[in-house]
Amino acid sequence: MIEVTARLLWRQGLRATGMDQIVRESKAPRGSIYFHFPKGKEQLAVEALRVAGAVMTANITEALDQRDAVTAVKKFVAVYAKEMEASAFHHGCPIATVALEAATTSPAIREVCAAVFGAWEDLLAQRMERDGFGKKDARKYAVVTLSLLEGAMILCRARRTTRPLRDVAEHLAESLRGKGRSTRARRG
Amino acid sequence: MIEVTARLLWRQGLRATGMDQIVRESKAPRGSIYFHFPKGKEQLAVEALRVAGAVMTANITEALDQRDAVTAVKKFVAVYAKEMEASAFHHGCPIATVALEAATTSPAIREVCAAVFGAWEDLLAQRMERDGFGKKDARKYAVVTLSLLEGAMILCRARRTTRPLRDVAEHLAESLRGKGRSTRARRG
Numbered sequence: 001m002i003e004v005t006a007r008l009l010w011r012q013g014l015r016a017t018g019m020d021q022i023v024r025e026s027k028a029p030r031g032s033i034y035f036h037f038p039k040g041k042e043q044l045a046v047e048a049l050r051v052a053g054a055v056m057t058a059n060i061t062e063a064l065d066q067r068d069a070v071t072a073v074k075k076f077v078a079v080y081a082k083e084m085e086a087s088a089f090h091h092g093c094p095i096a097t098v099a100l101e102a103a104t105t106s107p108a109i110r111e112v113c114a115a116v117f118g119a120w121e122d123l124l125a126q127r128m129e130r131d132g133f134g135k136k137d138a139r140k141y142a143v144v145t146l147s148l149l150e151g152a153m154i155l156c157r158a159r160r161t162t163r164p165l166r167d168v169a170e171h172l173a174e175s176l177r178g179k180g181r182s183t184r185a186r187r188g
Numbered sequence: 189m190i191e192v193t194a195r196l197l198w199r200q201g202l203r204a205t206g207m208d209q210i211v212r213e214s215k216a217p218r219g220s221i222y223f224h225f226p227k228g229k230e231q232l233a234v235e236a237l238r239v240a241g242a243v244m245t246a247n248i249t250e251a252l253d254q255r256d257a258v259t260a261v262k263k264f265v266a267v268y269a270k271e272m273e274a275s276a277f278h279h280g281c282p283i284a285t286v287a288l289e290a291a292t293t294s295p296a297i298r299e300v301c302a303a304v305f306g307a308w309e310d311l312l313a314q315r316m317e318r319d320g321f322g323k324k325d326a327r328k329y330a331v332v333t334l335s336l337l338e339g340a341m342i343l344c345r346a347r348r349t350t351r352p353l354r355d356v357a358e359h360l361a362e363s364l365r366g367k368g369r370s371t372r373a374r375r376g
Contacts, residue, residue, distance in 0.1 A: 105204060147352060
């Protein structure tokens with residue numbers, strides 16, 4: 001159920017996803033959904049977003065363990081651009097659509113989205129510190145990186161092209177490449 | 189009707205906005221809405237987004253007529269950060285929520301969102317050319333600027349803080365300040 005819900009939220013957002021569709025696609029008995037999630041769709045959505053966020057967070061953790069932030073973002077963009085094209089631009093960020101929909105309507109859902117974004121920002125900031133940025137710069141560039149990717153994915157999906165993602169990855173590489181290292185070199 | 193619809197889409201998004209609420213808040217007779225918009229909510233939403241987009245486009249045109257892109261973005265961020273706070277983070281981009289919601293569900297709405305984003309990108313790119321950037325760079329930095337602002341507004345609304353908007357404005361100023369001018373200086 002949670003997996004089906006996460007997938008539907010990813011593609012359609014919160015409001016377009018109804019309990020009927022979740023029941024139908026998960027093939028779970030309706031009673032068992034309401035047994036596990038007595039508060040209905042909002043509660044199920046919170047769990048689904050937590051899981052989708054955690055899966056993405058695990059992927060980001062692994063990606064950033066192995067390479068510096070700029071290289072990791074480049075790789076992410078290459079993979080995600082293909083994913084977007086393959087899905088006919090149905091796949092974007094698994095959190096963003098719901099975060100905007102819930103911003104004014106559901107504090108519980110908004111909070112889980114905020115926590116997921118916060119976890120991604122933390123991972124990026126930690127990696128950037130290891131790449132040689134100072135604490136304050138690492139935090140700022142983490143926010144910049146997330147904003148660039150989230151914003152570009154909106155433009156990609158609206159315009160059905162992956163060019164914005166490629167543009168922002170290029171910009172990020174130009175802006176940050178060498179910067180962290182040179183800081184470290186100066187200090188070392 | 190169009191104004192009420194635009195305002196509801198801005199705050200709530202597409203799916204949360206029903207014809208009942210539009211009828212109630214616009215105080216228009218239901219029959220007249222269906223007379224003017226026989227195809228119902230989708231058609232009304234397309235018109236409302238066109239108008240909301242055009243209002244924003246006019247504001248952007250005016251802002252970019254009077255100052256370089258970096259200064260204009262700084263000013264936009266200062267004004268918009270206040271607007272977000274004053275609205276308890278109900279106000280974000282008037283297009284983004286609906287663009288994501290419609291990406292997989294309504295080609296007509298997706299297309300009008302794409303056209304609005306395209307108009308904003310064109311205005312930014314034209315201004316950046318006047319600021320001294322080459323055609324290709326101007327186009328790329330226009331996409332970067334839009335992505336930064338759109339992405340930051342998602343983070344602001346999810347986390348109920350305006351810090352992301354301020355962070356990306358600072359980054360943009362650092363990245364672009366002097367660049368266009370120095371290009372022009374080198375060429376001049």
